[in-house]
Amino acid sequence: MPSIELDRVSKSYLSGQYAVRDLDMVIPDGAFMCLLGPSGCGKTTTLRMIAGLEQPTSGDIRVGAKVLDSVEQGVYVPPEKRGMGLVFQSYALWPHMTVARNIEFGLRMRRVPGPERDTRVRSAMGMLRIADYAKRYPSQLSGGQQQRVALARMLAVDPEVLLLDEPLSNLDARLRLEMRAELKRIHQRSGSTVVLVTHDQLEAMTMATHVAVMNEGLVEQLGAPMEIYDRPASVFVAAFVGSPPMNLIPLGNQNGAGLGAHLTGYLADLGGRPPEDGTAGVRPESLRLAAEADVPEGMWHAPAEVETVLPTGSSWTVQLRCHGTELFALTFRAFDAVPGSSTVVWAPPADLHLFGADGRRSEDWDLINQRPGAGDQTVRTGGVR
Numbered sequence: 001m002p003s004i005e006l007d008r009v010s011k012s013y014l015s016g017q018y019a020v021r022d023l024d025m026v027i028p029d030g031a032f033m034c035l036l037g038p039s040g041c042g043k044t045t046t047l048r049m050i051a052g053l054e055q056p057t058s059g060d061i062r063v064g065a066k067v068l069d070s071v072e073q074g075v076y077v078p079p080e081k082r083g084m085g086l087v088f089q090s091y092a093l094w095p096h097m098t099v100a101r102n103i104e105f106g107l108r109m110r111r112v113p114g115p116e117r118d119t120r121v122r123s124a125m126g127m128l129r130i131a132d133y134a135k136r137y138p139s140q141l142s143g144g145q146q147q148r149v150a151l152a153r154m155l156a157v158d159p160e161v162l163l164l165d166e167p168l169s170n171l172d173a174r175l176r177l178e179m180r181a182e183l184k185r186i187h188q189r190s191g192s193t194v195v196l197v198t199h200d201q202l203e204a205m206t207m208a209t210h211v212a213v214m215n216e217g218l219v220e221q222l223g224a225p226m227e228i229y230d231r232p233a234s235v236f237v238a239a240f241v242g243s244p245p246m247n248l249i250p251l252g253n254q255n256g257a258g259l260g261a262h263l264t265g266y267l268a269d270l271g272g273r274p275p276e277d278g279t280a281g282v283r284p285e286s287l288r289l290a291a292e293a294d295v296p297e298g299m300w301h302a303p304a305e306v307e308t309v310l311p312t313g314s315s316w317t318v319q320l321r322c323h324g325t326e327l328f329a330l331t332f333r334a335f336d337a338v339p340g341s342s343t344v345v346w347a348p349p350a351d352l353h354l355f356g357a358d359g360r361r362s363e364d365w366d367l368i369n370q371r372p373g374a375g376d377q378t379v380r381t382g383g384v385r
């Protein structure tokens with residue numbers, strides 16, 4: 001199937017409220033696109049418009065040259081003629097049909113012959129690990145099991161485009177992890193296009209080939225997961241993607257002569273013009289802790305006090321106070337400093353992100369960071385330091 005294109009798509013309601021505003025998006029054939037964002041940002045509305053369950057109030061939706069929706073041209077193709085499979089949070093299984101019959105239903109509707117139906121139902125149940133429940137009715141299943149039946153029902157039909165709205169939300173942590181891997185495998189094997197709605201950034205980072213981060217009906221950034229992680233386009237994206245979240249520090253004198261002023265001085269020494277009323281960001285895993293004498297030359301560094309250490313078994317999150325500001329550092333080596341002890345926190349300049357007063361990423365600072373020499377200072381150690 002050619003790529004799905006959304007061209008200045010908006011959806012507003014009578015109240016005047018916009019669920020989605022001027023959305024431009026290309027979902028290439030075979031992509032795994034995650035629509036990621038907080039509750040109410042317009043993800044589900046976008047998915048429902050692609051499915052044909054909602055009509056845009058302006059803009060066009062196309063698949064290649066074929067127009068699915070166009071307010072101007074008066075075109076609207078109904079959901080059943082779009083060749084897309086849908087799974088929503090509310091799975092809408094037929095209550096009077098067994099699991100196997102529910103999965104088979106779509107195949108019957110498409111007049112798939114009996115023997116092939118059986119093979120496809122068995123294969124889908126195997127993939128989603130629900131073969132043991134084949135003869136049960138939906139009311140005899142847990143929410144997570146019902147969710148897997150809904151996924152199996154859709155996969156059995158083998159649509160060219162899968163539209164998934166929080167399809168893993170009812171699963172426990174282990175099953176969710178397994179299903180993420182399974183969905184990723186299914187996508188890689190089938191080559192179909194997947195559009196998945198989630199508010200879980202880990203879900204987006206682990207499965208997607210493309211992520212669209214949405215905020216209040218607008219797309220803040222669209223890119224590959226690592227691009228979004230490494231170069232967040234705005235303070236919103238920086239704060240939303242990553243766990244623990246990026247440390248964000250108001251620059252200049254916004255907080256008196258605190259950490260912001262300290263960072264501004266350092267950036268100015270490097271030849272950067274820190275954006276006025278801007279924000280600096282540094283990921284917890286980019287913050288290193290050391291004795292002052294051990295900090296390599298040229299690094300940003302400042303004295304800090306350890307407040308709390310939160311070990312998880314494989315990593316240590318360290319809460320620090322630095323020039324009056326709270327920072328979080330993440331380390332993968334045992335860290336057992338006692339609360340109240342002094343340390344020095346440091347980071348290579350290439351690991352600092354700068355955003356202007358408008359919240360957008362500062363391209364000027366990125367250019368300075370890309371100058372020969374600036375990048376050499378980065379010591380990327382895969383998280384271990």
Ligand SMILES: Nc1ncnc2c1ncn2[C@@H]1O[C@H](COP(=O)(O)OP(=O)(O)OP(=O)(O)O)[C@@H](O)[C@H]1O
Pocket residue numbers: 013015017018019020037038039040041042043044045046199
């Ligand atoms: N029928 C409607 N009438 C008025 N406003 C609506 C309607 N449907 C959705 N909205 C509003 O549009 C905005 C976007 O809703 P949408 O369901 O797309 O968000 P979402 O990002 O999917 O949220 P969630 O993750 O909570 O499902 C919300 O502010 C919502 O209140």
